[in-house]
Amino acid sequence: MNEQPLSDVIRAMARADWDGVDAILEEIRRSDQLGNPLIIGGAFALAVNRHFPPNTTPSDVAAWVCATRLRYNDRDTLPALEMEGLIRAALGEPELVDNIPAETALGVEVFILGELLLQTNLSATELDELVADAEELAAEYRPPSSA
Template identity: 30%
Template structure:
């Protein structure tokens, strides 16, 4: 079960509110991160499905991943392009096998969420609705 702090953590991450994000991260370090990977996966699912669908050609996903990797700030841990493409395709087509290292999957999910939803790409109202829907989905998994 995800906590309200986890939802706020993702919201502040997307909005680029680093001070609040650091404060919430410290709080989560105290109370625990149980359920966070499930919530992050749900937000990833909804973010990807805002940007891509089953008609998206593989080349478009490859370009998206290449652009995302090129725009990632220096010092950010490297992500595996093949893993990123496979995770994105699997969010659109649940029949695709992902078997990806959980740490790599988490890094990919975080970067994809920022790439799709960050920099003002989503209104506060739409972001809140997406986070409520993701928290609801995560609570049922």
């Protein structure tokens, strides 16, 4: 496992290697070495912006969320409003995430990121670039100060 195990999770998700994802997550739990959790958020934002064109409307996002949820038997556990809010936040409406609990946001980001990676079918080089860009975004992020 590399020093950013969540990068390995992203790579495994892109390959639809769910056993690999589970193994990496188990190793993270055992070692207590998560790495930078913002890598998931960075990869999510990058994947959303690659998938949705600049002129995407809220209706376009809602249609994608609806179609995505319909593909799953447990669709009722996929929170539509939170899915839409996180996608739209990544597209430029950050205020839409203000009332989404962090644990809900992370789960939704992981789910949507997995969906987008599977739909995009990135080459190995493109996937490496996405992961490197996500790692860079995560390293550069500084939370707003409360001073």
